[in-house]
């Protein structure tokens with residue numbers, strides 16, 4: 001449970017808010033690279049951290065991320081023409097380069113000299129790993145780009161995905177760091193031989209069919225790390241080590257050997273505030289060694305990629321139609337009545353008493369340990385920054401390379417000890 005002031009601090013990310021400023025110390029993914037696929041392509045609207053921007057790629061391929069509105073009389077640059085190294089406003093033709101500098105004011109005698117005095121707000125932007133990233137903080141504090149594994153592999157090896165949710169970013173984030181939601185939200189009614197769960201590759205030992213809460217949680221330089229004991233009935237216990245990377249990155253990738261080693265898979269998700277009432281979930285899946293197989297894409301997309309409304313990143317099954325929940329399916333097949341994993345989550349998080357849940361009234365238990373840690377870390381980091389203490393993590397790019405892992409430990413070894421040992425070798429060699 002939080003105070004009203006803490007809930008506000010956690011959920012508001014506009015310019016000048018404590019959490020908004022904290023976010024602005026990091027490189028933030030703001031859109032898919034494919035939204036502005038080539039030089040001189042159609043510009044794309046970008047709303048992020050409560051700011052309206054326009055993204056475009058100029059004739060030389062430079063990515064521009066500039067104010068969505070023209071400096072003259074604020075017409076939307078979205079309708080402008082992206083050609084000959086800049087974006088020209090449709091209203092009176094003022095033209096801007098990818099840094100937001102005005103480079104042409106036609107028709108008026110003073111245009112030639114006046115243009116140099118006009119510069120739109122703009123942010124440094126990078127195209128990495130299938131996403132366009134922005135740095136929206138103070139220029140003198142711009143950090144190096146994080147060492148994400150997926151940013152260093154060819155396009156053929158990865159798949160990027162985006163979906164827009166109608167809720168505050170923290171609701172989506174908390175849905176991720178919530179191990180006890182797996183059983184019902186994503187679970188199948190039958191995991192016996194031949195049952196639908198087994199057809200999905202699940203068995204009684206899988207994460208979806210057993211609820212395991214973390215046994216040890218620690219704060220780290222990059223967020224939190226936690227250990228979950230999966231099997232302590234035998235001589236050796238299997239312990240998974242997971243991480244949350246502040247402010248909004250998934251518990252790091254693992255390289256699962258799905259399909260008997262056929263699909264070694266990295267997987268990372270990021271929750272990015274669009275504004276306080278909407279967020280985008282960005283996801284990348286990749287094979288670090290070779291191109292993703294079509295077979296893999298097909299097998300996984302049916303359950304992992306909701307169909308989207310044409311021209312949008314909104315699911316066809318959404319809040320307005322109750323996510324097309326199938327009550328027959330819910331009675332006999334799975335618990336949700338929805339046969340798509342992201343939608344199973346989205347139907348639980350978009351309306352938790354509203355798009356910004358009231359965290360002063362919730363009833364937390366040991367089920368919520370991870371989220372309690374994450375909230376407190378985020379709140380502390382935002383308050384520290386408010387008091388002038390800059391975060392160190394953005395300037396340690398190697399921290400973003402941590403991976404989830406599984407270790408074996410002798411029976412009876414305390415989870416905290418296993419976790420502390422694992423943390424000594426956090427960033428593994430290739």
Ligand code: FES
Nearest residue numbers: 070072073089092
């Ligand atoms: S409003 Fe854009 S040129 Fe006038």
Ligand SMILES: [Fe+2]
Nearest residue numbers: 175185186345
């Ligand atoms: Fe989920």
